[in-house]
Amino acid sequence: MRELEGDKRSHLRVLATAIAGRTLEVDSADSDTSWTDGQTIYLAADDGPHTVVIQAALVGVGCFATMGVLKTLGRLRTQRRYMLLEVVRALHVYRGIAPPAVVRAVDNLQIADIPDSQSHSLHRAKGSEALPEMPSWFGTIKPTQVLAHSLRHKPPAADAQAKGERSSSKDEGSDSAEDDTSEKQKNDGAGMSNPLANLLRWMLGSSRSGTTFSTGGVELPGVVGRVSARTGTQIHTQINRSEEPASEEPSFKQHSYPEWDSRCGVFRPHWCSVFERNVDVPTGTQPVELRRDERLRRALATLGLAYERHRRQPYGDGIDVTALVDYAVDRTLGSAADTRVYEMRRRTARDLSALVLLDASGSTAKEADEGGVFEAQRRVAAGLVSILDDLGDRVAAYGFRSWGRHNVQLLKIKEFGEVFDAGARRKMSALSPGGFTRLGAAIRHGTQTLKHQGGTDNRLLIVVGDGFPFDDGYESDYAQDDVSKALSEAVESGVGCVCVAVNSDTDEVVLARAWGGVPYLRLTDTNELHRVVMPVFRGGLHQAASMGRDGRQRQ
Amino acid sequence: MSAAPLSEAKSNTPFYIATGREVEAFQAAYNSCLPVMLQGPTGCGKTRLVEYMAHRFGVPLYTVSCHEDMTASDLLGRYVLVDGNTEWVDGPLTKAVRDGGICYLDEIVEARQDATVAIHSLTDHRRELFLERKGGEVLRASKDFSLVVSYNPGYQSVLKDLKTSTRQRMVAIELGFPEPDIEEKILIESGVEADSAVALVRLGAVIRRGSITGLREVASTRTLIAAGKLMAHGLSFKEAATLAIAGPLTDDIELRAGLEALIDTYQPA
Numbered sequence A: 001m002r003e004l005e006g007d008k009r010s011h012l013r014v015l016a017t018a019i020a021g022r023t024l025e026v027d028s029a030d031s032d033t034s035w036t037d038g039q040t041i042y043l044a045a046d047d048g049p050h051t052v053v054i055q056a057a058l059v060g061v062g063c064f065a066t067m068g069v070l071k072t073l074g075r076l077r078t079q080r081r082y083m084l085l086e087v088v089r090a091l092h093v094y095r096g097i098a099p100p101a102v103v104r105a106v107d108n109l110q111i112a113d114i115p116d117s118q119s120h121s122l123h124r125a126k127g128s129e130a131l132p133e134m135p136s137w138f139g140t141i142k143p144t145q146v147l148a149h150s151l152r153h154k155p156p157a158a159d160a161q162a163k164g165e166r167s168s169s170k171d172e173g174s175d176s177a178e179d180d181t182s183e184k185q186k187n188d189g190a191g192m193s194n195p196l197a198n199l200l201r202w203m204l205g206s207s208r209s210g211t212t213f214s215t216g217g218v219e220l221p222g223v224v225g226r227v228s229a230r231t232g233t234q235i236h237t238q239i240n241r242s243e244e245p246a247s248e249e250p251s252f253k254q255h256s257y258p259e260w261d262s263r264c265g266v267f268r269p270h271w272c273s274v275f276e277r278n279v280d281v282p283t284g285t286q287p288v289e290l291r292r293d294e295r296l297r298r299a300l301a302t303l304g305l306a307y308e309r310h311r312r313q314p315y316g317d318g319i320d321v322t323a324l325v326d327y328a329v330d331r332t333l334g335s336a337a338d339t340r341v342y343e344m345r346r347r348t349a350r351d352l353s354a355l356v357l358l359d360a361s362g363s364t365a366k367e368a369d370e371g372g373v374f375e376a377q378r379r380v381a382a383g384l385v386s387i388l389d390d391l392g393d394r395v396a397a398y399g400f401r402s403w404g405r406h407n408v409q410l411l412k413i414k415e416f417g418e419v420f421d422a423g424a425r426r427k428m429s430a431l432s433p434g435g436f437t438r439l440g441a442a443i444r445h446g447t448q449t450l451k452h453q454g455g456t457d458n459r460l461l462i463v464v465g466d467g468f469p470f471d472d473g474y475e476s477d478y479a480q481d482d483v484s485k486a487l488s489e490a491v492e493s494g495v496g497c498v499c500v501a502v503n504s505d506t507d508e509v510v511l512a513r514a515w516g517g518v519p520y521l522r523l524t525d526t527n528e529l530h531r532v533v534m535p536v537f538r539g540g541l542h543q544a545a546s547m548g549r550d551g552r553q554r555q
Numbered sequence B: 001m002s003a004a005p006l007s008e009a010k011s012n013t014p015f016y017i018a019t020g021r022e023v024e025a026f027q028a029a030y031n032s033c034l035p036v037m038l039q040g041p042t043g044c045g046k047t048r049l050v051e052y053m054a055h056r057f058g059v060p061l062y063t064v065s066c067h068e069d070m071t072a073s074d075l076l077g078r079y080v081l082v083d084g085n086t087e088w089v090d091g092p093l094t095k096a097v098r099d100g101g102i103c104y105l106d107e108i109v110e111a112r113q114d115a116t117v118a119i120h121s122l123t124d125h126r127r128e129l130f131l132e133r134k135g136g137e138v139l140r141a142s143k144d145f146s147l148v149v150s151y152n153p154g155y156q157s158v159l160k161d162l163k164t165s166t167r168q169r170m171v172a173i174e175l176g177f178p179e180p181d182i183e184e185k186i187l188i189e190s191g192v193e194a195d196s197a198v199a200l201v202r203l204g205a206v207i208r209r210g211s212i213t214g215l216r217e218v219a220s221t222r223t224l225i226a227a228g229k230l231m232a233h234g235l236s237f238k239e240a241a242t243l244a245i246a247g248p249l250t251d252d253i254e255l256r257a258g259l260e261a262l263i264d265t266y267q268p269a
């Protein structure tokens, strides 16, 4: 494959992502047929953007999202016919957003009766109606690979559309019950019996959609051991899936971020997937308690101010022309003239956006005092959010945790523009610690959010937690260097970063390596926050201001 | 600040295709003497709708683009010195109130609140304007007066927002981007060739889907029309769409290359 082509290929990820409605990668295929595992489109040497559109549309429309995939396993004819019908369905759904050339190519297949669901496609694929051959540039589908991929990585819940479809075909389970058994036998014959079925069940069960399985019996495995994909260190992280709350949301947007590999000195592109998720608030949850802290309020009141024009001043460093004209007019009219004709610039306007990242990983709960640390951190976060919000700053708050690089979660407590009302405070209460700490990805996502939604010159990312990075394949030097890198990226782009840790016993060496570049505050008494917070926060803002490009009116 | 009265004598109607029930809603608000608040992303046709409605009502339109340094005098009017004497000159709002007409405050949140307090008494049942500077003159609004403001909630200067009290006095009309068939029609009527219109509208729609991260905004109807116009002047589809659509969306080199590859795929059939 020519080099130039390979470069072009990576540019096609924008096309793939745009069509699929979620992040998709594009890479070269080692065979001469293009296909996708649901996360990456593997493009054959002879294929181009139009193939990407076809494959991305299949992913977007949920062709791989449900059990239908399994049912086509093994029979090549069914598989090809199924794919053809799904392409027709997908391009019908995406007609309004797909490139004209691809729409035309699919129209040219002249399939009059367009399938309206995955099960409809499947049903017809198994039938005997005459269907045209697919052009080879459509590529192929590899159900087993999609499954294998999903087993390695917990898939994000499928597109809203797919979900809608799934719930609408709720009764599919029963009408195809006999099918299930026959397929199972077939699978047995093919040598991939129970383990695959189990894993498949596990995978499909994880999205807890409307689809129900008529054949019961096998439990979801509760604990799945995972071995780090990294060579070198073998990390066996027991990831307890039952801890992870299943999603009830129809879809969430996936954001992908690189991770810094300090041993090789390169970024691993699109390494981590970050999802913003809603917090499940059980009924009866009380809003997090806010303590009045006048001293903290007074301290924070001087943070992140910008110059503002004050008109009609008795004295000042410039003349207020409107006031001066009024003055002249009043004098001419003979009425008492107002002599306050000056204007002054003073630093009085609030110009700060702050994003609080509350560490909601399990590590904070394991401390000796049974969750006391997490409680204290929650209180600190709640206090900061409510005071800054009250002072008129732009504030957002998220909890964060992760289960491996494909599942970094940011739990929405309060977004920018939302009020810190009882609802938001309940969400903060409802957070319970769990999972791991892929700090770099969380910091990168927080930084992006601040940059796109902050809207002010002064921007501050406040991590409330021990600042100790740990996740599957994310440990020691590697993780600490990534955190350090994420922080310096943020600061360089004009986002100040600080960490506030409560009763943390994080090792000094770790701290220096990960957090050495930005202010880090180790609190032992949360009531003392007001005394120590300002140098830290100011320091964070100051670093960003002196690095940032448009540091015009910062402190 | 621009205050451009659009004369009712101007005979050619501004080109506007309704994308929903906004024309009826606007008409009803106007007939009921209620102020209108237009919401919608940039480039979706807010200004065009107001121009069209003013023409339909046969009244002049005074457009004020609000900004940070705008003062109350810029809206209401001021005394100016003429040969040692003073003379009052009406601002655009006062003109519309006095003689009838639509006063359109574009991006009202950009103005400081003390500049726009005057609209309060205009937006309730009183419908009067108090000119403190002009010796406290009180003007009752003409029956043909209408106040229209535009307000883009997703806009950058997120620090500011409309006061709820102001917001509640207005009829909010929300404009989105038009449905594909309507948008195609708008493009074609704006002089874009039919095949290109189809391709541009699909390109716009796929970008508006929002799955590409890192874009500054989405592709608006305005940018699609701009691309079409560049094509009419000899640029290729790819050149035109890259300049008019991809350009405003990002400066990031890699993302830019991705968008160009995307655009390339959308060549008109």
Ligand SMILES: Nc1ncnc2c1ncn2[C@@H]1O[C@H](COP(=O)(O)OP(=O)(O)OP(=O)(O)O)[C@@H](O)[C@H]1O
Pocket (backbone or CB within 6 Å): B015, B016, B017, B018, B019, B040, B041, B042, B043, B044, B045, B046, B047, B048, B049, B152, B178, B186, B190, B221, B222, B225
């Ligand atoms: N419904 C429509 N009918 C006709 N033309 C339209 C319509 N919608 C948008 N346009 C076209 O899009 C262009 C941009 O619209 P307009 O200037 O009214 O946007 P806007 O919403 O006022 O944007 P901004 O918020 O940036 O001021 C117009 O010049 C016009 O060519």
Ligand SMILES: [Mg+2]
Pocket (backbone or CB within 6 Å): B046, B047, B048, B106
């Ligand atoms: Mg406008």
